[in-house]
Amino acid sequence: MSKDKSQGAQAAPDLTQAGAFKRWTRVTLRFSDQDSLGHINNVAYAAYVEQARVALIDSLMRSRGKEAGIDYILANVVIDYRHEMHFPGAVDVGARLLKIGTKSITSGYGLFKDGVNMATATSVNVFFDPRTKKTVPIPEALREILERELKNA
Numbered sequence: 001m002s003k004d005k006s007q008g009a010q011a012a013p014d015l016t017q018a019g020a021f022k023r024w025t026r027v028t029l030r031f032s033d034q035d036s037l038g039h040i041n042n043v044a045y046a047a048y049v050e051q052a053r054v055a056l057i058d059s060l061m062r063s064r065g066k067e068a069g070i071d072y073i074l075a076n077v078v079i080d081y082r083h084e085m086h087f088p089g090a091v092d093v094g095a096r097l098l099k100i101g102t103k104s105i106t107s108g109y110g111l112f113k114d115g116v117n118m119a120t121a122t123s124v125n126v127f128f129d130p131r132t133k134k135t136v137p138i139p140e141a142l143r144e145i146l147e148r149e150l151k152n153a
Contacts (some may be wrong), residue, residue: 015110015120021094025052029087040085049121051110052093056107059143069129070136076124084120096153100146103127103135
């Protein structure tokens, strides 16, 4: 398949199901995450997704030894809120790759509290050269790691 076409044309996983994930990040809910209505504020959900996203991408980049001169930035994040979440407790965030592009990856997340899906999210991260501030194609060694991860997700 050409590098210009995205990898992983399989059916999209159901991010509301815990079984769709092999990688997990547990995040403790903070009292300060609540809003004036007494439930976890929407921006806190974004922070929980961020923690899982960074854990996922950093672990994949580290498995090869972080590519010299390459990093990643967030280009898009979409969160679907399914249930109110309340303090105290913890949220378990499942993370997985969904798609590999030429310069970017799309990842998916499921947020679960006490076994109940509270939200799902997707994000797009773009690889770039921090010196030039320009996007770059995914290096072949990293692409191989990403493809293996996608295949085994």
